[in-house]
Amino acid sequence: MNDQKLKIEVCVGTSCHLMGSNLIIEYLERLSEKVKAQLDIKYISCMNNCSQGPQVKVGDCQLANATPELLNDRIERILLQ
Amino acid sequence: MKIRVDIGIASLSKKEEEVCGDTSRIIEGKDSVTIILSDGLGSGIKASILSILSTQIAAGLLKRKLGLEQVFATIADTLPICKVRDIAYSTLSILKINYDGTAHLIEYDNPALILVRDNQLLKINKQQRMIAGKEVFESFFRIDVDDLLILVSDGVINAGVGGLFKLGLGRERLLENIFKRDLNSESAQAVTDKIIALTDACYLGKAGDDSTSIAIKGRIPRKVVLLTGPPADQKLDKIVVENFTGIQSWKKIVCGGATGNMLSRQTGREIEISLEYTDPSVPPVASIAGIDLVTEGILTLNKALERLQHYMEGNGLKKADDGASQLAQNLYLADEITFLMGTSTNPAHKEMMESLQLKPRPVVVGHLVNVLRDMGKEVNIETY
Numbered sequence: 001m002n003d004q005k006l007k008i009e010v011c012v013g014t015s016c017h018l019m020g021s022n023l024i025i026e027y028l029e030r031l032s033e034k035v036k037a038q039l040d041i042k043y044i045s046c047m048n049n050c051s052q053g054p055q056v057k058v059g060d061c062q063l064a065n066a067t068p069e070l071l072n073d074r075i076e077r078i079l080l081q
Numbered sequence: 082m083k084i085r086v087d088i089g090i091a092s093l094s095k096k097e098e099e100v101c102g103d104t105s106r107i108i109e110g111k112d113s114v115t116i117i118l119s120d121g122l123g124s125g126i127k128a129s130i131l132s133i134l135s136t137q138i139a140a141g142l143l144k145r146k147l148g149l150e151q152v153f154a155t156i157a158d159t160l161p162i163c164k165v166r167d168i169a170y171s172t173l174s175i176l177k178i179n180y181d182g183t184a185h186l187i188e189y190d191n192p193a194l195i196l197v198r199d200n201q202l203l204k205i206n207k208q209q210r211m212i213a214g215k216e217v218f219e220s221f222f223r224i225d226v227d228d229l230l231i232l233v234s235d236g237v238i239n240a241g242v243g244g245l246f247k248l249g250l251g252r253e254r255l256l257e258n259i260f261k262r263d264l265n266s267e268s269a270q271a272v273t274d275k276i277i278a279l280t281d282a283c284y285l286g287k288a289g290d291d292s293t294s295i296a297i298k299g300r301i302p303r304k305v306v307l308l309t310g311p312p313a314d315q316k317l318d319k320i321v322v323e324n325f326t327g328i329q330s331w332k333k334i335v336c337g338g339a340t341g342n343m344l345s346r347q348t349g350r351e352i353e354i355s356l357e358y359t360d361p362s363v364p365p366v367a368s369i370a371g372i373d374l375v376t377e378g379i380l381t382l383n384k385a386l387e388r389l390q391h392y393m394e395g396n397g398l399k400k401a402d403d404g405a406s407q408l409a410q411n412l413y414l415a416d417e418i419t420f421l422m423g424t425s426t427n428p429a430h431k432e433m434m435e436s437l438q439l440k441p442r443p444v445v446v447g448h449l450v451n452v453l454r455d456m457g458k459e460v461n462i463e464t465y
């Protein structure tokens with residue numbers, strides 16, 4: 001089941017946190033249960049790209065300087081495919 | 082053997098008196114803790130002032146590292162004598178417990194200390210002697226882990242006098258109650274609360290005298306080892322991690338993402354970050370098997386320092402689930418703390434921390450060490 005879900009990894013390390021990863025998390029938490037059920041969300045402590053946080057991985061693609069809007073775009077695009 | 086104690090205090094004021102004439106005080110030193118119980122003659126404000134005076138003098142002298150005998154003599158000399166009854170205005174018990182397990186007790190006119198070990202009353206050898214013209218009982222003894230010591234003012238012993246019991250609750254009945262309810266196995270605060278509840282019940286809710294109970298329980302010192310920051314030289318990773326996991330401790334704490342990853346790499350144990358973001362200003366905690374608390378590094382350390390400083394300014398220590406509160410709580414409960422601090426730095430952090438005026442690792446750890454030492458804890462730091 002998990003294999004079909006879209007994998008989202010959010011870096012919550014020091015730099016990414018300061019750059020706003022909590023906004024990303026807030027955004028993810030506010031998603032509807034229906035969307036959430038299609039996601040496999042995980043937090044990571046550092047993705048080794050600290051100077052361009054927040055780092056978020058959607059599927060295999062790693063986003064730098066992520067914002068809720070950017071992430072929303074990505075998720076929508078993939079889930080609607 | 083090294084020992085520490087938990088202390089619980091409770092008291093009851095004589096019916097219709099606003100203040101309790103008994104005073105208790107705990108004075109923590111570097112290698113010892115001293116507990117004082119004083120009962121001012123009579124009750125109400127006069128008794129209260131006198132017993133506060135006695136304990137205040139004692140606290141001041143102990144801070145100047147005077148021995149118990151001298152402390153007692155000074156207080157005894159300054160205590161006024163009641164002209165009508167020709168007795169001193171205040172009674173006194175001073176118990177000093179050294180962290181090596183030895184104890185020294187001087188009792189003047191207070192009910193005798195109760196020492197319970199393995200649910201049995203232990204006899205303490207006492208010597209009667211004169212100090213500063215006062216007849217006192219002095220004793221030297223040892224305290225073990227799980228020992229229960231109880232100091233009460235005579236309001237407890239006399240509870241119910243002339244009412245429920247002709248001669249009051251009495252020491253024997255109090256002891257019987259302690260054993261019957263197996264108080265030896267309870268926490269210091271629970272023991273003392275139960276003794277005061279019993280006292281109140283004997284007085285049928287109308288206390289005839291101020292009553293105080295102090296329960297003291299021996300325990301092993303709580304040792305915390307905190308690993309934060311990978312070493313500057315990566316070759317040392319293995320040694321540092323082995324050192325950390327090898328130390329016998331009450332709690333093991335890891336602060337730092339890269340530090341957690343290093344530990345996970347070295348031990349092969351997985352690191353999993355909690356999905357609970359209880360406080361948006363503190364990054365979430367993680368878990369690694371065998372480690373009691375895993376948090377983010379710099380922000381959490383800075384926040385935990387803030388919480389402890391806030392506590393030292395006389396405020397309470399907030400209990401919460403976020404990483405910083407959990408860290409502060411664990412450090413607060415610890416008796417001995419060892420910091421294993423790596424000195425490697427993350428260049429991406431540096432810039433950001435400067436702009437946000439956050440303290441870098443060695444600075445925040447330095448401040449933590451100072452605050453914890455001010456709290457009377459034994460703190461060591463090893464850097465790599």
Ligand code: FES
Nearest residue numbers: 013016047049050
């Ligand atoms: S803290 Fe997010 S990549 Fe390092």
